[in-house]
Amino acid sequence: MDANIVLLPGDGIGPEIIEQGQLVLEAVAKRFGHSFQFTSCPMGGNAIDSHGTPLPDETLAACRKADAILLGAVGGPKWDDPNAKTRPEAGLLSLRKELQLFANLRPIKPYKQLIDASPLKREIIEGTDILFLRELTGGIYFGDSGVKPHASGEEAYSMMVYNTEEVARIVRLAAKAAQLRSGRVTSVDKANVLEVSRLWRRVAAQVMADEFPDIQYDVVLVDAMAMHLISRPRDFDVVVTGNMFGDILTDEGSMLPGSLGMLPSASLGEAGPGLYEPIHGSAPDIASQGIANPLATILAAAMALHHSLGLTEEAAAIDAAVEAVLDAGHRTADIAAGGKCLSTEQMGAAVLAVLG
Amino acid sequence: MDANIVLLPGDGIGPEIIEQGQLVLEAVAKRFGHSFQFTSCPMGGNAIDSHGTPLPDETLAACRKADAILLGAVGGPKWDDPNAKTRPEAGLLSLRKELQLFANLRPIKPYKQLIDASPLKREIIEGTDILFLRELTGGIYFGDSGVKPHASGEEAYSMMVYNTEEVARIVRLAAKAAQLRSGRVTSVDKANVLEVSRLWRRVAAQVMADEFPDIQYDVVLVDAMAMHLISRPRDFDVVVTGNMFGDILTDEGSMLPGSLGMLPSASLGEAGPGLYEPIHGSAPDIASQGIANPLATILAAAMALHHSLGLTEEAAAIDAAVEAVLDAGHRTADIAAGGKCLSTEQMGAAVLAVLG
Ligand SMILES: CC(C)[C@H](C(=O)O)[C@@H](O)C(=O)O
Ligand SMILES: CC(C)[C@H](C(=O)O)[C@@H](O)C(=O)O
DSSP, X not given: OEEEEEEEEESTTHHHXXXXXXXXXXXXXXXXXXXXXXXXXXXXXXXXXXXXXSSOHHHHXXXXXXXXXXEEEOOOGGGXXXXXXXXXXXXXXXXXXXXXXXXXXXXXXXOGGGGGXXXXXXXXXXXXXXXXXXXOSSGGGTSOEEEEEETTEEEEEEEEEEEHHHHHHHHHHHHHHHHTTTSEEEEEEOXXXXXXXXXXXXXXXXXXXXXXXXXXXXXXXXXXXXXXXXXXXXXOSEEEEOHHHHHHHHHHHHTTTSOGGGOEEEEEOSSSOEEEEESSOOOGGGTTTTOOOOHHHHHHHHHHHHHTXXXXXXXXXHHHHHHHHHHTTOOBGGGOTTSOOBOHHHHHHHHHHHHO | OEEEEEXXXXXXXXXXXXXXXXXXXXXXXXXXXXXXXXXXXXOSHHHHHHHSSSSOHHHHHHHHHOSEEEEEEOOOGGGOOTTSSOOHHHXXXXXXXXXXXXXXXXXXXXXXXXXXXXXXXXXXXXXXXXXXXXEOSSGGGTSOEEEEEETTEEEEEEEEEEEHHHHHHHHXXXXXXXXXXXXXXXXXXXXXXXXXXXXXXXXXXXXXXXXXXXXXXXEEEHHHHHHHHHHOGGGOSEEEEOHHHHHHHHHHHXXXXXXXXXXXXXXXXXXXXXXXXXXXXOOGGGTTTTOXXXXXXXXXXXXXXXXXXXXHHHHHHHHHHHHHXXXXXXXXXXXXXXXXXXXXXXXHHHHHHHHO
16 A cells, blocks of 8 residues: 655654654565655654744644654753743644544553563553553643633633533544453543533443443543552553543553553544654653664554554554564663663664564 | 540441541540540531531531541442432532641651552662642632533533642642651642643742742652652652642552551641541441451541641650551551451550550
């Protein structure tokens, strides 16, 4: 097949890891007889520097026409001034909103080869396999907000808003994902306190009852979920929640495997291209040293093949190649536990060698 | 001294554990020559049953006149119907608001005797000593909220609101607490996305700079904090945050010691009585079996002596007694790790025996 892939290398280690992601995609194209065109566009801090905005119009236009988008990471101390006119994150938030990427998928499944790196005891973490679905274009991230004078100085507000359709479509996606897994969906809210969560809970229950009667369904409060994730992560299959709760819980969950550098994520819309990225940040402290772990980006590329291009065999080949390099004992610094380390390029090359 | 202590036994295991809390307070009164009057009032599900409301007027009136309030726990399946007119939690929320208990203090410090019960590896959890300060009467818990018709069905919102004074007073309390500890304050927000968090961050920075220049101060985003709590909990001293973020993070933190039944919390206002409680729930599944762990309630009673009555020596005596019973190997079922268990009463008696 022909596919048009937009690369958004971003800031910090972004360009280094995206380079490896592209090489892996090219190897897959060659092996399976596809043709991928790559376009690299500025986004994030680098785009602020070059275009005065974190998401230039040309970048957005290119993304709209893409079949899939592979993002490195954005941000860094250079653009961290809270009084700055705009910030790298704003580019990411606009991109999500503009492309209507309402569903963020984050698999949390520790690699058995790295399980000793988990901060959790082996008996707690072993066997964990969670797929988070976080709503990504609604909630308090995009609700009305403001500041006004107040007797004591100022008063500020941010509104958490959801409507029936926004909840229904993400819950539907969660249920469909569960059909391909162990068939269980957990919806997380704070319905004992928040009106907006009570709507979330009503709609979720309705969708599950009407459309997915065979999927096992339960609800958990967000505070309780923050506990369960640590004490009994194995008990969950698909977990669906709103934007803010998802931001916190998926990051909490990302610590469980003990190897942040191995976790990809996908942001999907109803139609149009998906956005794929490693969940780790731009790690400015190790940028340009050639030591960043490219595996999360490579796994994100696999998710792109799977979800946006429907190339499941190709995606599986990448996943298997990553397993193989781990089995062979290859490690970058972040997962080396003091052992011998490969560079970013060497790790990429190890994956390419397996892919053949 | 004379003190008037209101007991709110609540639901589930509440009455059993409050009984032990009271016995311990009586023992302290006797040993140190104080006189405590106890008044027990309905609150929570039991109050819904007896008075049709989770916080009857008489209970609130008694609380207002108290020097300190000791709460068991509220809630249970009986009152869980989402369509019910009122729910046990509503009583707790009203009590916080009515008494202006804006600061929730939650120490997270694992007992060395129980450290193997932590889901975290020993090398991660050992040495952890965090004091959370959660804002408790503002934010999205008490902001405006509503539901209205929407093209797709309904739309609901809940508003997260903070003003300068609300942020300033909790940050001030956090800084004062830090002065008595390692002198470090971390403020947690989501200022890269939320307007209300940007106000929080501005005010916090101002208060720290103007009033506490000697306290080491930093800010962490809520998603990052959810990660750090698991991966490097030792790095934090006093952590201050808003109501919703605090709800999630303190519950996440409560898992770290691996012994939920050992954790107390205090809710304090500018003036008036504080509210003290174990952080665990009403555990309806083990209610009336006499096996609940009373130690968190006993430790909450110690916090009451310390914070509301200024009886620091007496509070320390209770803390020491709890250490002593743990040292002696006494365990209730929740912390027994399969070993021999004491009943609720036996554990209370063990503490009383040390207190003499
Ligand atoms: C960078 C930030 C705006 C973003 C978010 O909060 O959504 C990030 O934390 C994430 O989870 O992708
Ligand atoms: C019971 C509930 C309303 C409450 C809250 O969310 O504040 C509880 O979770 C807590 O943390 O005390």
